[in-house]
Amino acid sequence: MTRREKILAYLHRQPTANDDGVTTLEVTEALGLVRSNVSKELNALVRENILVKSTGRPVRYCFKDVAAPKVRQTKPQNQTAKQPTTQTSSQTGTGQAEIETDFFETMIGRNESLKNQVEQAKAAILYPPHGLNVLITGPTGSGKTYFANAMYQFACDKKVLTHEGITVFNCADYAHNPQLLMSQLFGYTKGAFTGANEDKEGLIQQADGGMLFLDEVHRLPPEGQEMIFYFMDHGTYNRLGESGKTHHANVRLVCATTEDPESSLLQTFVRRIPIMIQMPAFKKRTMRERLAMLKQLLTMEANRIHRDIKLNEDVVQALIGSVTYGNVGQLKSNIQLVCAQGFLGSINNETEIKLVFDAMPANIKEGLPRIASNRSEQSELTKMLEPTLVIHPDNSTRSPADQDNYELPYNLYEVIGEKAQVLQDEGLDQGAINNFIMTDINVHLKSFYKNAKFDRDVNNFNEIIDQDIIDVTNEIGNFLQEERYDVGENYLYGMSLHISSFIKRVQSGKPLRRVAQNIVSMVADYPREFSLSQKIKVMLEEHYQMPVPDSELYYLAILLASLKAEPNLGKVGIVVAAHGNSTASSMVHVVQQLLSADNLASFDMALEMDPQTALKGIAQQVKQMDQGNGVLLMVDMGSLGTFTNKLVEMTGVEVKTIDMVTTAMVLEAARKSALIDSDLEMVYQELSDFNGYSRPFQPVEKPTDNLVIGDSRQRAIVALCATGQGTAAKIKEMLDEVLVDHLIDDIVVIPISVVNMGQTLEDLKRNYHIIATTGVTRPKIPVPFISLKDLLQGGGEKFITLIEDMETSGAPAQTKDHLDNAEGLTEQKAQQYLGQYFTFINPQKLIGILWRYCDYVDEQVDFKLTNALRISVVMHLAGAIERYLTQSPITATKEEVVSVQDTPLQQVILQANQIIESALNLTLTDEEVYYIVKLFDTETAE
Numbered sequence: 001m002t003r004r005e006k007i008l009a010y011l012h013r014q015p016t017a018n019d020d021g022v023t024t025l026e027v028t029e030a031l032g033l034v035r036s037n038v039s040k041e042l043n044a045l046v047r048e049n050i051l052v053k054s055t056g057r058p059v060r061y062c063f064k065d066v067a068a069p070k071v072r073q074t075k076p077q078n079q080t081a082k083q084p085t086t087q088t089s090s091q092t093g094t095g096q097a098e099i100e101t102d103f104f105e106t107m108i109g110r111n112e113s114l115k116n117q118v119e120q121a122k123a124a125i126l127y128p129p130h131g132l133n134v135l136i137t138g139p140t141g142s143g144k145t146y147f148a149n150a151m152y153q154f155a156c157d158k159k160v161l162t163h164e165g166i167t168v169f170n171c172a173d174y175a176h177n178p179q180l181l182m183s184q185l186f187g188y189t190k191g192a193f194t195g196a197n198e199d200k201e202g203l204i205q206q207a208d209g210g211m212l213f214l215d216e217v218h219r220l221p222p223e224g225q226e227m228i229f230y231f232m233d234h235g236t237y238n239r240l241g242e243s244g245k246t247h248h249a250n251v252r253l254v255c256a257t258t259e260d261p262e263s264s265l266l267q268t269f270v271r272r273i274p275i276m277i278q279m280p281a282f283k284k285r286t287m288r289e290r291l292a293m294l295k296q297l298l299t300m301e302a303n304r305i306h307r308d309i310k311l312n313e314d315v316v317q318a319l320i321g322s323v324t325y326g327n328v329g330q331l332k333s334n335i336q337l338v339c340a341q342g343f344l345g346s347i348n349n350e351t352e353i354k355l356v357f358d359a360m361p362a363n364i365k366e367g368l369p370r371i372a373s374n375r376s377e378q379s380e381l382t383k384m385l386e387p388t389l390v391i392h393p394d395n396s397t398r399s400p401a402d403q404d405n406y407e408l409p410y411n412l413y414e415v416i417g418e419k420a421q422v423l424q425d426e427g428l429d430q431g432a433i434n435n436f437i438m439t440d441i442n443v444h445l446k447s448f449y450k451n452a453k454f455d456r457d458v459n460n461f462n463e464i465i466d467q468d469i470i471d472v473t474n475e476i477g478n479f480l481q482e483e484r485y486d487v488g489e490n491y492l493y494g495m496s497l498h499i500s501s502f503i504k505r506v507q508s509g510k511p512l513r514r515v516a517q518n519i520v521s522m523v524a525d526y527p528r529e530f531s532l533s534q535k536i537k538v539m540l541e542e543h544y545q546m547p548v549p550d551s552e553l554y555y556l557a558i559l560l561a562s563l564k565a566e567p568n569l570g571k572v573g574i575v576v577a578a579h580g581n582s583t584a585s586s587m588v589h590v591v592q593q594l595l596s597a598d599n600l601a602s603f604d605m606a607l608e609m610d611p612q613t614a615l616k617g618i619a620q621q622v623k624q625m626d627q628g629n630g631v632l633l634m635v636d637m638g639s640l641g642t643f644t645n646k647l648v649e650m651t652g653v654e655v656k657t658i659d660m661v662t663t664a665m666v667l668e669a670a671r672k673s674a675l676i677d678s679d680l681e682m683v684y685q686e687l688s689d690f691n692g693y694s695r696p697f698q699p700v701e702k703p704t705d706n707l708v709i710g711d712s713r714q715r716a717i718v719a720l721c722a723t724g725q726g727t728a729a730k731i732k733e734m735l736d737e738v739l740v741d742h743l744i745d746d747i748v749v750i751p752i753s754v755v756n757m758g759q760t761l762e763d764l765k766r767n768y769h770i771i772a773t774t775g776v777t778r779p780k781i782p783v784p785f786i787s788l789k790d791l792l793q794g795g796g797e798k799f800i801t802l803i804e805d806m807e808t809s810g811a812p813a814q815t816k817d818h819l820d821n822a823e824g825l826t827e828q829k830a831q832q833y834l835g836q837y838f839t840f841i842n843p844q845k846l847i848g849i850l851w852r853y854c855d856y857v858d859e860q861v862d863f864k865l866t867n868a869l870r871i872s873v874v875m876h877l878a879g880a881i882e883r884y885l886t887q888s889p890i891t892a893t894k895e896e897v898v899s900v901q902d903t904p905l906q907q908v909i910l911q912a913n914q915i916i917e918s919a920l921n922l923t924l925t926d927e928e929v930y931y932i933v934k935l936f937d938t939e940t941a942e
Helices: 003-013 024-031 035-047 115-126 144-157 178-186 222-234 287-305 313-321 327-345 367-372 375-383 412-425 430-461 467-482 491-507 517-523 527-544 551-563 583-595 611-625 638-642 644-651 663-673 680-688 727-741 757-765 788-794 797-809 827-837 843-860 867-885 894-899 904-920 926-941
Strands: 051-053 060-063 086-089 134-137 166-170 211-215 252-257 275-278 308-312 352-355 388-391 573-579 600-605 631-635 655-658 714-721 747-753 768-775 785-787
Touching (some): 024 035, 115 144, 144 166, 144 211, 287 308, 287 313, 287 375, 287 388, 308 313, 327 352, 573 583, 583 663, 600 611, 631 680, 663 680, 714 727, 727 788, 757 768, 788 867, 867 904, 867 926, 894 926
Parallel strands (some): 134 252, 134 275, 308 352, 631 655, 714 747
Antiparallel strands (some): 051 060, 086 166
């Protein structure tokens, strides 16, 4: 027995159901159901004219007087339960007189912005003998589903359908599983796939004689589109598992998409749809239509609460101006929110609610100046407004669909009334009740704003994340909303990136992450997140049909905690400062990607920067990050650790400093600062005792010339290139990823320039224990070196071998010096290396040019251009070209540029540059020439 049937059976057993009625609470307690579900079913029965409800408090429900005369309802029935794949609306009838109407005549914009669209729809419905197929296009929230339902209603009014009901199928629901999508549409035979235990008809068969609405049709895979257009041509189809076209159906097909049909659908599919209907965006509607839509949506809310709604000109203008991305759907959601606020503020007023401008959320208030910025629109709207607008309930208002994508699955006003009564019984004052319930209202309605934001950004986001992962992330987001778990605005990005990383790791065959004890201890602070992560684990397993290890539970729990909506209290600010051109910013970037933290800033201190300049720059960051709770300064070494008192004097902000910063420490600081009860002292103490998330590093047992027992310096790998920014930064990215994969978080990769390399290394050795080097040249220090060529071939894994060998033997692994004798390097291999590293260049087209460049230099100079030097030059030149394309010029001082001018090597380089200039029509700057010269100088000097 379904939930609906249980409720009806209970009502039939109650004598009061035909007299005074029953309350939601009485039904809930009697049947042991969830209260919100009971409320939803009772209100659905009211909309279907099976029940009526009182206007007082508490709301009571009873059967409608069966003796009362009824006129056939020509609008579709509302759904009693939303299915995962379809929802069907059908006409109701009692054998009484019918009202012959044309729904389109009541549609807003019928004679203005929708005039052509309505005529197209009518022609498609009435075209003999069985109508024409239609594709409705338009932006999110513009009313495509509404218009499709209106077409169905018109077809019903004109009696051209032989089957009642519009069958709705959202292609996006199963886009990740084409087989399941096809089985839903066309049906399947017994044994067609695992679990197909009997023959089953699909939606096309169910819609025979009626209308099928395919929403988000661009998500239909190509094979699905081909099957659909074959069906459009012949009226026949086969079920999944059948070989012949043995089934017939007569279906009027209406499709909808937010995409450009020419680019998102097969042309063979588009050509078979003769009617294209474009729905205009909200801002393309006339001001008269926008105001009419506002009144219609307000009337729907007035019908729900059985009270007048009163609002002034400012509220009207703010609501209309608040529509920025979601079209009519956003307007509807905004109206629901402000009406909920007005209802709460007027809960004891039995006749009306007032919508007050000052009480509206800030994002809706912003609509007023937005309208005012367009004087012609504001003037037009003002002429149509009275000082006060009063909306009365009007239950005769006819709508083609009671529910749409922006409709809440419950009566929000009933929820508010019941919660207010409970809180009042608990003795809370009205102010506390208002704050409590408004928080709850925002939890319910916030989902629309989030989803709309995702829609707005998804075209850019799915360039880096597969659409399938975005889909499953949204499914998890819907589940979290059902669990009343509020995640922040960046949920989609954080969870999608996390799932993408996990799936990529599994598919590549890499070992799964081990869970450190610190992670387990951290999750102990978040029992609810851990419980939810167990359910998400099941969802991922069902979606991807593969086991998800229990270790993933802990990472999911941490992610959920980090993506939780931000607390209202000001958080501790965090500023990371470190030596190098990108050391601090790289750490902050990683943490921001994971936690979406807004209280993090970085300051990169170039090695040549003087301390006073650094102090001023850090002070500016401290001021920006302070939210009234102080700032934690996290530094790597040297003078940066002495700035605390000076920063307090300069900024007036309380500052505490932690040194020897690592990415893991920044991650932990961001996590701790996000806790509602955190303060600067608490975060500082927690970080002072933090030892990282991975296993602790065990010091070597055998001393070496370069490492003494008790050495407290952080271990470092130095990456060298001509500038310290291009190739060296790419090397750092590669090694950082490898170190994370191997759970090594106590080694930092430092990119440096070959210019003044010796002095830079001496400065670094005072604060770092350099354990290995890599890059374009081998420095003269007694540590292992891996050439750029070997690094590219080994993907960074060779460094792990070096490190492990050192920890085992205690020796600096001089035998592991992968000094490149440059054997085996070919133009094809160099092209592969370019493909690994660079984003904005075409390696296939570029490699020949760079290879000729090196050949020319080799012919002109009096030293041997080894393959090790050749690959270094190729990589550096590719970086220079990419910097040119991205308009990210490199810098060098005037003195440095002058120091290489008119030298024999510079003249050779200038001649070689002509090869690039003539082939690519770009000129390398003097600064780029300086670094190319220094690259050759360094190699020949070594």
